[in-house]
Amino acid sequence: MQIHLCCGDQSFGSTEIPLSGLLKKGNVEIDQHPVAIEGAFVLVPPNRAKDKLPQLPLDMAPTVGVSVVLQRESLSAQPVVPLNASTGPNQPQEKVLSAIKGKTESLQQRSQNAPSQVNHSSSQDEATESEVESLKFEKGMKVKKKADNGPVGACQPNPVGASSSSEPVSAQKIVIPAASHHFCFSIDLRSIRGLEVGFPINCILRYSYPFFGSAAPIMTSPPVEVRKNMEVFLPQSYCAFDFATMPHQLQDTFLRLPLLVELWHKDKTAKDLLLGVARLQLSNVLASEKTRFLGGNGEQCWRQTYNETVSVTAAQGSGSRIADLSYTITLEDHGLVKMQEVLVSDSSQCVGAGQQRHVPHTQPRAPEKHPEPRETLEYKAALELEMWKEMQEDIFENQLKKKEMVHMQVLAEEWKKREREREALVKKKVAEYTVLEEQLQKTLRDLDKRERQLFSAESEVKVKKELQADHERKLQELQDSVRRAREEGAHQVELERSKIKQLEEDKLRLQQQLNEAENKHKILEKEFQQYKERQSSKPEVKLQSEINLLTLEKVELERKLESATKSKLHYKQQWTRALKELARIKQREQENAMAHLKKQQQELEHMRLRYLAAEEKELGKTDRQELEDIRNELNRLKQQEEERKQLQDVRDNSAGRVSNSRKLNENMDDYLSRLIEERDTLLRTGVYNHEDHIVSELNRQIREAIAKRNIT
Numbered sequence: 246m247q248i249h250l251c252c253g254d255q256s257f258g259s260t261e262i263p264l265s266g267l268l269k270k271g272n273v274e275i276d277q278h279p280v281a282i283e284g285a286f287v288l289v290p291p292n293r294a295k296d297k298l299p300q301l302p303l304d305m306a307p308t309v310g311v312s313v314v315l316q317r318e319s320l321s322a323q324p325v326v327p328l329n330a331s332t333g334p335n336q337p338q339e340k341v342l343s344a345i346k347g348k349t350e351s352l353q354q355r356s357q358n359a360p361s362q363v364n365h366s367s368s369q370d371e372a373t374e375s376e377v378e379s380l381k382f383e384k385g386m387k388v389k390k391k392a393d394n395g396p397v398g399a400c401q402p403n404p405v406g407a408s409s410s411s412e413p414v415s416a417q418k419i420v421i422p423a424a425s426h427h428f429c430f431s432i433d434l435r436s437i438r439g440l441e442v443g444f445p446i447n448c449i450l451r452y453s454y455p456f457f458g459s460a461a462p463i464m465t466s467p468p469v470e471v472r473k474n475m476e477v478f479l480p481q482s483y484c485a486f487d488f489a490t491m492p493h494q495l496q497d498t499f500l501r502l503p504l505l506v507e508l509w510h511k512d513k514t515a516k517d518l519l520l521g522v523a524r525l526q527l528s529n530v531l532a533s534e535k536t537r538f539l540g541g542n543g544e545q546c547w548r549q550t551y552n553e554t555v556s557v558t559a560a561q562g563s564g565s566r567i568a569d570l571s572y573t574i575t576l577e578d579h580g581l582v583k584m585q586e587v588l589v590s591d592s593s594q595c596v597g598a599g600q601q602r603h604v605p606h607t608q609p610r611a612p613e614k615h616p617e618p619r620e621t622l623e624y625k626a627a628l629e630l631e632m633w634k635e636m637q638e639d640i641f642e643n644q645l646k647k648k649e650m651v652h653m654q655v656l657a658e659e660w661k662k663r664e665r666e667r668e669a670l671v672k673k674k675v676a677e678y679t680v681l682e683e684q685l686q687k688t689l690r691d692l693d694k695r696e697r698q699l700f701s702a703e704s705e706v707k708v709k710k711e712l713q714a715d716h717e718r719k720l721q722e723l724q725d726s727v728r729r730a731r732e733e734g735a736h737q738v739e740l741e742r743s744k745i746k747q748l749e750e751d752k753l754r755l756q757q758q759l760n761e762a763e764n765k766h767k768i769l770e771k772e773f774q775q776y777k778e779r780q781s782s783k784p785e786v787k788l789q790s791e792i793n794l795l796t797l798e799k800v801e802l803e804r805k806l807e808s809a810t811k812s813k814l815h816y817k818q819q820w821t822r823a824l825k826e827l828a829r830i831k832q833r834e835q836e837n838a839m840a841h842l843k844k845q846q847q848e849l850e851h852m853r854l855r856y857l858a859a860e861e862k863e864l865g866k867t868d869r870q871e872l873e874d875i876r877n878e879l880n881r882l883k884q885q886e887e888e889r890k891q892l893q894d895v896r897d898n899s900a901g902r903v904s905n906s907r908k909l910n911e912n913m914d915d916y917l918s919r920l921i922e923e924r925d926t927l928l929r930t931g932v933y934n935h936e937d938h939i940v941s942e943l944n945r946q947i948r949e950a951i952a953k954r955n956i957t
Contacts, residue, residue: 248309250288258288260309267315279316285455286311308460426492427579430457431485432525432572434465434506437557438476439569442520445472446510450479450570456498457486468511471568489582499528508557508568521557523570529553530576540579547578719848723841727867730834734875737830744823745882748816755809762805769798820886821926827879828932879932883939890923891942917950 249259267280285308290298434450447468453460465482504525510518530551540546550573557568776791924943927933933940 246313248286248311250307250309256291258290258307260286260288260311262286262311262313264313264315267313279314281312281314283310283312283456285309285460308455310455310458310460312458425489425582426495427487427489427582428495429485429487429577429579431483431575431577432504433574434479434482435571435573436476436478437471437508437568437570439566440471440473440475441565441567442473445470446520447512448477448479449509449511450482450506451509452504452506454486454502454504456488456502458488459486492578496528496531499531503527506557506570506572507560508570519560521559521567523555523557525553525555525572525574527574530574544580546580548575549577550575716848719845723845726837726841730837731871733830734834734871737827738875738878741823741827741878741882744819745885748820749885751812751816755812758805758809762802765802769795817923821930824927824930824932828930831875831879831932880938883933883937887939887942913950913954917947917954920947920950 246262246264247259248262249256251257262282264282266282288307288309432452437448437450440446448471449465449468451462451464453462463484465479467480469477469479471477504527506523506525507519508521508523510520512518530549533549533551535547535549538546538548552571552573554569554571556566557570558564559567920943924940924947927937927940927943928935935941935944
């Protein structure tokens, strides 16, 4: 069977489909189910144009997808529409659904225009290949004219030979197996991402799948620019195919043949570059979940959808991944195919019928002797026609060349015009881009300036925060040190108060002893007076006993005086030690306070913050006030100690009066040296100076003691 690709009456290419594989000797497969031949067949150009065309590789040669199905059926089951007188020569007579058809518009237009021209154009093209074939073509044309001018009944089959008359009618029908389903398969190439190529590409995707009825490649357009680390959605990437086939054949094809999607880089200045290939396993859609929906005629249909992202492997090299392709495929099953009839032209039917009717009439004339073929009028007419056709072809070619030259000139002028417009547009765009670049540079400078300002402001804020934190930390440390100093001072004051309380108790006890001693002294003086009064009247022995008694009392009093003197020295040493300790604590506190104050003043001067300096000044005033309170407390303690000393001096004076005048003179020097030693001890501590009250009092007592010693 021959299939021609025609435009009007001209055949651009043809292909032959061998039908010998449909029926084999001894094969009973056709009795069980229909047999079919499917595939993509290469279109071969006519003989006269074959030498002029360049040789194309097999994968780029033009092909046509064909499916031929043969099944056994009874004669009565074939729907035949008889020709009527009202039907024109090009009126369609029968319809059968094509087994496989692509859903692209260009393929549909070609498939609709091609069937009405196949028989006529193929016969006309074959007539131009050789003289014998041209002769047969002339005879066929004459028979056709006779059939057109004859009665309508001549186009109907002969009832005598039923088998011979039914052959041309059945040969014009394509029957689809009863088990075939109407499928709609759609592919949507959504996006491409994860590009691993070192340069941006102008991406187009290209694929073809002859099983869908079209071997022509399908490409996305326009090209889109894809860069690294970006996802780009592909425009016009959806395509759907309608075809009829059996489910098991569809499943077998999807399992065997994956869909290969090619990733191309389209360059305006160089040849397109194939970057990689993605393999789409179409059988995955068969395992997805089925959903039911209503078709256009209300029938129940099933839909299966599958989404996936596959890797695009490099076409050259190690086959590593260069990108990721996201796609969606959908398979719709519209159920069993209904029997329909294909449109066949009336002229082809009449030609077949005319030829069949011409054969029986010529069979009785077979014994007649025919003249030489080259001497017949038909041959001469065919030869003249062939020569006329060649001349017309030359004229037509010359006209085509002239038109081609005119069109080329028009195209060249148009190209120059568009080139000038393109150059002007490029210059305009360059100027705009220059202005934009200047604006961007200005914006960048502003942003850099703003960023530097923000950085400096952040640095200042950070420094302020650090200074604030440092100040808070120093303030906390200072408060802690002041609190510790207060606690230590309070503790020392408590200790001194306890010592003073103990000294006051001792003072009261000694005062009581002194009162007792004074009472005893008064009693003794009274007794001494009485003794003096009785001395003259009492005898010697009594006087001696009284003297002994008084001597014992004197010894006892001296012993008590010595113990009192020792306790006084002990308390004096304790008091001196307490004064030294207090002076040392005071000096240490002053040194610590001065060190803290100096350190804080340096830090505050470094930070140059007025309010911190003022706050530090207030803290210094508070510390000085506390030190003044401590000093007042110490002065009060000194005054109490001075009073105690005065009492002690009074006691010493009273004790001296008890002693005889000779011993009193001897003790005056000791008393004077003791006063001088106490004054010097107080001055050496550093706490007191000559202007203090206690030192002045000691100086006064020293002067009085010196005056008394000079008098005595």
